[in-house]
Amino acid sequence: MARAVSTRRKLTMTILVWLVALIVFFPILYTIITSLKTEGEAAAGFSMIPSFTFESYAAVLDQQDYLRPFFNSVVISIGSTIVALLIAVPAAWAMAFTPTPKTRDVLMWMLSTKMMPAAGVLVPMYLIFLNTGLLDTLLGLSIILTLVNLPIVVWMLYTYFKEIPVDILEAARMDGATLGKELVYVLLPMAVPGIASTLLLNVILAWNEAFWTLRLSTDDAAPLTAFIASFSSPQGQFLAKLSAASVLAILPILLLGWFSQKQLVRGLTFGAVK
Amino acid sequence: MATKQSHRLARWMMAPSVFVLLIWMIVPLALTIWFAFQRYRLTNPNIKGFAGFANFEFFVTDPAFWPAIINTLLIVVGVLVITVGLGILLALMLDQPIWGQGIVRILMISPFFVMPPVAAVVWKHELMNPTWGVFAAVSRFFGQEPVNWLGNYPLLSIIVIVAWQWLPFATLILLTAMQSLSEEQKEAAEMDGANVFRRFWYIILPHLARAITVVILIQTIYLLGVYAEIQITTGGGPGFASTNLPFLIYNTGVLGGNIGAGAAGGLVAVVLANIVAIFLMRAVGRNLDA
Numbered sequence: 001m002a003r004a005v006s007t008r009r010k011l012t013m014t015i016l017v018w019l020v021a022l023i024v025f026f027p028i029l030y031t032i033i034t035s036l037k038t039e040g041e042a043a044a045g046f047s048m049i050p051s052f053t054f055e056s057y058a059a060v061l062d063q064q065d066y067l068r069p070f071f072n073s074v075v076i077s078i079g080s081t082i083v084a085l086l087i088a089v090p091a092a093w094a095m096a097f098t099p100t101p102k103t104r105d106v107l108m109w110m111l112s113t114k115m116m117p118a119a120g121v122l123v124p125m126y127l128i129f130l131n132t133g134l135l136d137t138l139l140g141l142s143i144i145l146t147l148v149n150l151p152i153v154v155w156m157l158y159t160y161f162k163e164i165p166v167d168i169l170e171a172a173r174m175d176g177a178t179l180g181k182e183l184v185y186v187l188l189p190m191a192v193p194g195i196a197s198t199l200l201l202n203v204i205l206a207w208n209e210a211f212w213t214l215r216l217s218t219d220d221a222a223p224l225t226a227f228i229a230s231f232s233s234p235q236g237q238f239l240a241k242l243s244a245a246s247v248l249a250i251l252p253i254l255l256l257g258w259f260s261q262k263q264l265v266r267g268l269t270f271g272a273v274k
Numbered sequence: 275m276a277t278k279q280s281h282r283l284a285r286w287m288m289a290p291s292v293f294v295l296l297i298w299m300i301v302p303l304a305l306t307i308w309f310a311f312q313r314y315r316l317t318n319p320n321i322k323g324f325a326g327f328a329n330f331e332f333f334v335t336d337p338a339f340w341p342a343i344i345n346t347l348l349i350v351v352g353v354l355v356i357t358v359g360l361g362i363l364l365a366l367m368l369d370q371p372i373w374g375q376g377i378v379r380i381l382m383i384s385p386f387f388v389m390p391p392v393a394a395v396v397w398k399h400e401l402m403n404p405t406w407g408v409f410a411a412v413s414r415f416f417g418q419e420p421v422n423w424l425g426n427y428p429l430l431s432i433i434v435i436v437a438w439q440w441l442p443f444a445t446l447i448l449l450t451a452m453q454s455l456s457e458e459q460k461e462a463a464e465m466d467g468a469n470v471f472r473r474f475w476y477i478i479l480p481h482l483a484r485a486i487t488v489v490i491l492i493q494t495i496y497l498l499g500v501y502a503e504i505q506i507t508t509g510g511g512p513g514f515a516s517t518n519l520p521f522l523i524y525n526t527g528v529l530g531g532n533i534g535a536g537a538a539g540g541l542v543a544v545v546l547a548n549i550v551a552i553f554l555m556r557a558v559g560r561n562l563d564a
Contacts, residue, residue: 150295
């Protein structure tokens with residue numbers, strides 16, 4: 001009897017939860033639907049059934065001014081992530097394997113740099129960029145994204161590295177492994193998953209960053225965040241094209257995000273919630 | 275194992291990160307302080323020199339100043355209340371055995387991966403538009419006049435949009451924490467005759483305290499800096515109805531070309547962030563000690 005009740009309860013819960021999930025997902029779903037409409041259909045008002053045309057995608061991709069921001073987003077998000085990893089891996093490694101009484105303080109201090117409101121330092125950063133020619137360059141945006149995300153990268157790597165058992169090193173040493181062999185055959189394979197998750201999360205964060213990328217780029221280096229922002233006021237028949245451009249802008253990250261949702265929790269909570 | 279040599283090596287390995295972050299922490303802030311006391315116009319290089327507190331006076335007496343402070347706080351509080359409240363509810367629901375849990379999780383987490391400008395244009399043009407938007411269609415379906423959301427309720431609309439973006443984050447973290455609560459504990463309470471509400475209040479909620487704290491702290495950092503959503507949906511208006519501090523600083527310092535006043539505003543933002551941080555650490559920080 002208890003089983004029957006629980007099956008019914010499961011069914012009710014399933015329907016309820018699916019309903020809520022679809023409501024939460026609806027804005028994205030509706031954007032996808034609209035992107036498959038003609039401009040005429042899109043302007044006609046609410047409808048869940050598109051004519052499944054890809055003309056808006058073709059129109060968006062035909063324009064050079066979409067491909068460049070896309071390319072810019074790829075360059076700055078991957079570029080800044082790689083630089084951040086190069087700087088952060090040694091630091092996280094050192095803190096995880098040779099901790100000192102001060103390690104915790106250093107980590108907290110790094111995190112505290114995130115508490116600095118971006119708006120508080122916007123003015124000097126804008127002037128520095130203006131005067132060094134970094135304004136509206138991919139290099140400039142990559143630098144700023146590296147700085148903004150570095151504390152998260154260090155923390156996330158640290159929480160992963162800390163879980164690598166140190167005992168295994170001693171075992172390897174007993175078996176006669178040299179320091180180099182230890183690193184390549186024992187530690188590295190265990191560190192790779194953590195580094196990969198960190199990389200993934202940071203690409204997502206960098207791709208979606210929309211304060212510095214909007215403020216420190218104007219044209220040449222403008223990534224997708226700035227490109228989409230330029231649609232802020234209606235411009236003729238644009239809904240379907242806007243939707244297509246939006247879907248193209250979020251799709252790669254949605255896919256990455258779905259794969260990394262577990263890591264996301266620990267990455268964004270600095271290991272405080274597991 | 276931890277010899278002197280390995281400690282020296284560790285210091286060298288940490289040096290780049292520490293160095294880079296130290297510069298990032300000190301240089302911009304020092305410059306902000308410096309500019310805040312200078313006369314400095316982007317458009318007129320002849321205006322220069324020490325300004326005393328004139329820039330602060332200029333920024334603080336701007337008619338948009340108090341609205342901006344209040345709006346900044348309203349956005350933080352509004353979004354936190356919605357995301358934590360609904361997040362707990364959704365996490366409770368997702369914690370139940372259901373069919374298709376994997377897909378449901380994917381659907382629910384998705385808004386978090388949508389870049390703010392996309393969220394803003396989609397909500398503005400496709401959902402909230404009073405003519406062809408989805409909400410207008412729903413209103414008409416119920417025989418009501420469509421509401422001009424962004425025109426009449428700009429701040430509320432922005433809070434809703436931002437809450438939509440952060441709800442998945444809160445839900446996911448609360449769900450993760452909820453799942454670490456042992457089944458035995460829940461069952462034991464059930465056997466003792468505790469009803470659903472007592473179980474939630476005395477067992478689940480205390481267990482979530484740490485996760486809720488983390489959600490609040492992290493979201494606050496980002497919510498104090500909400501920017502793209504405002505620029506795209508309302509442009510801070512009508513009037514100053516949806517202007518927040520980051521928006522005002524950009525308008526004053528960069529668009530208005532008054533670097534000194536913008537920098538003064540930046541310092542106000544830093545002070546506000548610190549007040550909020552202290553307040554938060556007092557209110558919820560003790561949950562983190564454990």
